[in-house]
Amino acid sequence: MDGAIVVAFAALFGLAIGSFLNVVVWRVPRGESIVSPPSACPKCHHVIRSRDNIPVISWLLLGGRCRDCREPIAARYPLVEASTGVLFGLVALRFGVSWALPAFCHLAAVAVALALIDIDVHRLPNAIVLPAYPVALVLLGLASWNPGGTADWPSLVRALIGGAALYAFYFVLMMVYPAGMGFGDVKLAGVLGLYLAWVGWGALVIGAFAAFLVGGVFSIALLAAGKATRKSGIPFGPWMLAGAAIGIAAGEQLWSAYLSILV
Structure with a gap:
């Protein structure tokens, strides 16, 4: 498989993992389950819809705000997703297939x-x-x-x-x-x-x-x-x-x- 394709796939997978890591970072220190309940807006507590849970893209399309209450969503969330994607891409670049x-x-x-x-x-x-x-x-x-x-x-x-x-x-x-x-x-x-x-x-x-x-x-x-x-x-x-x-x-x-x- 071409090296560039491997790096791209790894980066995309990293974006998805980064979304999950946002949950881990918030819940693990508080002793909460990382499986349930589903992710929700911390302000209005509406469950985040699937279409609003696409790493980085959803945050950009929503203008960094909750769809329901329009309260700001911290830029840290997409930054964690993007950073994890970059790291996975770099790992793929380092170790290849x-x-x-x-x-x-x-x-x-x-x-x-x-x-x-x-x-x-x-x-x-x-x-x-x-x-x-x-x-x-x-x-x-x-x-x-x-x-x-x-x-x-x-x-x-x-x-x-x-x-x-x-x-x-x-x-x-x-x-x-x-x-x-x-x-x-x-x-x-x-x-x-x-x-x-x-x-x-x-x-x-x-x-x-x-x-x-x-x-x-x-x-x-x-x-x-x-x-x-x-x-x-x-x-x-x-x-x-x-x-x-x-x-x-x-x-x-x-x-x-x-x-x-x-x-």
Whole structure:
């Protein structure tokens, strides 16, 4: 199948998943079911019609307002849908038609949900993080098995070691400085370690380092702008996920370039 077609299909699928993630981000922190009741306007409580539930397009056609009460609908909803579509497209661009594609699309969906929830409530819910472990093992196991092609079991072994190592690293950080690191970050680190190490050791190192680099730069910028103080609680989950994205996208190349400088 042509690469452009794969990317387009992945992006369209990502739009649909993004619509569902809006529900997840709103309901999971509140302990509500993500299955029922159907989505409704938070102002007038009218159930959203099927024709008004088309990702991004419905919001644009309605002018960003509810069809029934005409109250504004936050632009965040279509932005989440569009962002998820873009992420899925980028994953397809990175991995192409392979068994790794569903694994990393799953990670992209989890990343969007967790980043937004952590920003909203400064929490990484177990309801999302813990199921990500078995799903990651199954999907990465399938990618390593690679039915119809050559198996790559060393990648799965590397993933298991990397997941345990990054979990242990964050656990030590939490013990040393509990005020700056929560157990939710530790549990997320294990998931990210699985995916990063599956790609390669370089991806794991760069992904782990990039989280602290990007998060640190952002924190310093907030302090310099007077938007935060040293005592402000800044969620670290989004930066862990951003670092993982960097590691997956370019970690191997960056690590090889760094090693070539040392030699």
